[in-house]
Amino acid sequence: MIPRCDMHTHTLYCDGKNTPEEMILGAIDAGCEVIGISGHSPLEGEDWCMTEAGMAEYISEITALKSKYAERIEVLLGLEYDMKSECDTAPFDYIIGSVHYVSDIPVDLSADSLKKEIERRYGGDFYAFARDYYENMYELDKKTGCDIVGHFDLLTKFNEGGRLFDESDERYRRYATDALDYLISRDLIFEINTGAMSRGYRNSPYPSEFLLRRMIEKGGRIMLNSDSHSAKNICFAFNEALEYARYCGARELTVVKNGKFTALKI
Secondary structure (H helix, E strand, O other): OOOEEEOOEOOOOOOOOOOHHHHHHHHHHOOEEEEEEEEEOOOOOOOOOOOHHHHHHHHHHHHHHHHHOOOOOEEEEEEEEEOOOOOOOOOOOEEEEEOOEEOOEEOOOOHHHHHHHHHHHHOOOHHHHHHHHHHHHOOHHHHHOOOEEOOOOHHHOOOHHHOOOOOOOHHHHHHHHHHHHHHHHOOOEEEEEOHHHHOOOOOOOEOOHHHHHHHHHOOOEEEEEOOEOOHHHOOOOHHHHHHHHHHOOOOEEEEEEOOEEEEEEO
């Protein structure tokens, strides 16, 4: 039995729907042994992120909840650090590094807004946009100091059924796999992220199959995360995600035990 841990979750401190304590209780109900709370790093003018003042309160509250629930579940203080942010990562137990913007274009706001911006900035060339998205990945761990790469192919959030572009196109695959190979060389952990499934945008987790297979073939470490914004979605579709990992060739999964990332056979 693989112990359940979910390291990518959000609360009312950013764009989540529940308090940290409600998320912890939801994790206990979901059978988690470890829960990581990973609020969005501050970004000026963005209401889906923590504020500077809010982040200080967040650190204090999660630290207190660690002690309160220590006998029932291991709680870790995390941060989802966006490439456009600037913040001190010293207080955190772990960092998820994510790309949510290409320049000032939001990648995952809505399908319509993304299509409009790509039309306006790139003349409708989604592959040029994808090139620039993956270029950001080469700086991800240097900028954020991340342990985990968040939703590596987030730009496919609204692309179910090839709605926006063809993921089999040679250009797209080259941009994505080159960036992936680089990050694998940095010995980072990649998440199988079920967040877009729980919100009804995708029928399968990030990353897409060709990317997950390459992660595994190249020796990349993988873990299951829900990117949950509500207590009810903690560990969402983890059984399906585990089978997806096995189908793509995974023989190990990274979990957290006693505050450390640990590989377990699956």
